[in-house]
Amino acid sequence: MTRGDYRRVLQSLSPRIVTLLGDGEPLLHPEIVGSVADTSAQGARPMLATNLAIGDAALFAELVAAGLDHVKVTLSHSNRERYRQIKGRDLFDTVINRVDLLRRAEASLPIALEFWVTRDKLGELCTHLELVRDLGLDSAVFLLEQPKGQLAGHGLDSAMMMQVAEAIGLASRLGLRTNLASLIGRAGKDSTAVSSSGRAACAFPWLRAYVNQEGRAGPCVDLVTKAANDSSVQLENLLADQGSFVGQAFRNIRLAFRRGEAPHPTCVGCRKGSLGALCGCVGPYRGKRKRDPIHELATDTRTVDAA
Numbered sequence: 130m131t132r133g134d135y136r137r138v139l140q141s142l143s144p145r146i147v148t149l150l151g152d153g154e155p156l157l158h159p160e161i162v163g164s165v166a167d168t169s170a171q172g173a174r175p176m177l178a179t180n181l182a183i184g185d186a187a188l189f190a191e192l193v194a195a196g197l198d199h200v201k202v203t204l205s206h207s208n209r210e211r212y213r214q215i216k217g218r219d220l221f222d223t224v225i226n227r228v229d230l231l232r233r234a235e236a237s238l239p240i241a242l243e244f245w246v247t248r249d250k251l252g253e254l255c256t257h258l259e260l261v262r263d264l265g266l267d268s269a270v271f272l273l274e275q276p277k278g279q280l281a282g283h284g285l286d287s288a289m290m291m292q293v294a295e296a297i298g299l300a301s302r303l304g305l306r307t308n309l310a311s312l313i314g315r316a317g318k319d320s321t322a323v324s325s326s327g328r329a330a331c332a333f334p335w336l337r338a339y340v341n342q343e344g345r346a347g348p349c350v351d352l353v354t355k356a357a358n359d360s361s362v363q364l365e366n367l368l369a370d371q372g373s374f375v376g377q378a379f380r381n382i383r384l385a386f387r388r389g390e391a392p393h394p395t396c397v398g399c400r401k402g403s404l405g406a407l408c409g410c411v412g413p414y415r416g417k418r419k420r421d422p423i424h425e426l427a428t429d430t431r432t433v434d435a436a
């Protein structure tokens with residue numbers, strides 16, 4: 130997407146928060162600093178989702194000067210060897226050093242380390258929290274790894290619960306914000322956005338738009354990717370169709386949810402957009418500025434039109 134197209138998308142959506150992420154690493158985009166600046170100039174808060182596979186002090190300083198509002202760093206493992214196995218490259222120390230560089234670029238910049246949780250990674254929870262502490266950050270975000278519900282629905286045995294309890298206690302002692310308690314508390318409960326019976330409660334079509342590099346827009350990456358050629362879900366293209374967040378395509382998706390229907394098979398069993406999932410994941414993003422962007426959106430009635 131060119132910078133001109135990006136500006137058109139910004140004008141079309143008038144977002145309050147923009148997460149810059151990609152099918153690849155967003156820091157590789159030659160216009161990433163300009164995109165942050167455009168987002169900020171539009172009055173929205175630019176957030177970067179990155180694996181920090183690239184970046185140096187100069188780039189981070191430019192991003193901060195351009196108005197970067199907060200950063201989410203995906204760190205799949207806090208264990209160097211497992212990180213190398215997953216990534217295929219020994220970049221663990223490099224990424225950790227870049228987190229430190231980013232923090233030095235702006236001490237008050239909220240940075241959340243994101244860690245994907247599966248049953249076999251419960252033993253790494255404390256290691257991850259200690260890493261967050263060592264880096265001088267105040268937030269650790271834990272997400273349930275795909276396939277959806279890998280923890281939920283299977284229960285946790287007593288040994289696993291001990292690992293979780295130990296991590297929650299450590300976070301408390303270290304003074305770290307974490308969504309671990311609420312995340313694990315949801316495990317085993319039915320918090321899906323759309324149940325198998327079809328009743329729907331996904332909030333994303335009211336709150337946010339995912340726009341890919343070609344301009345295709347939908348409430349989430351899954352729908353934009355999987356429903357690309359499905360005529361039953363008429364996603365719009367913000368560049369070709371001059372569509373918008375309040376355009377007919379988004380309204381159709383919202384109407385389906387309001388009727389309690391799944392607009393697309395992908396939505397059945399999905400838990401991402403449920404209000405419970407949103408509320409369970411927002412806490413750690415407050416950061417040092419004590420702001421909570423997703424919660425602000427969720428409670429701002431101006432962002433919710435009547436479909």
Ligand code: SF4
Nearest residue numbers: 322331349396399402
């Ligand atoms: S239910 Fe899931 S797949 Fe469907 S729109 Fe919401 S987040 Fe996307």
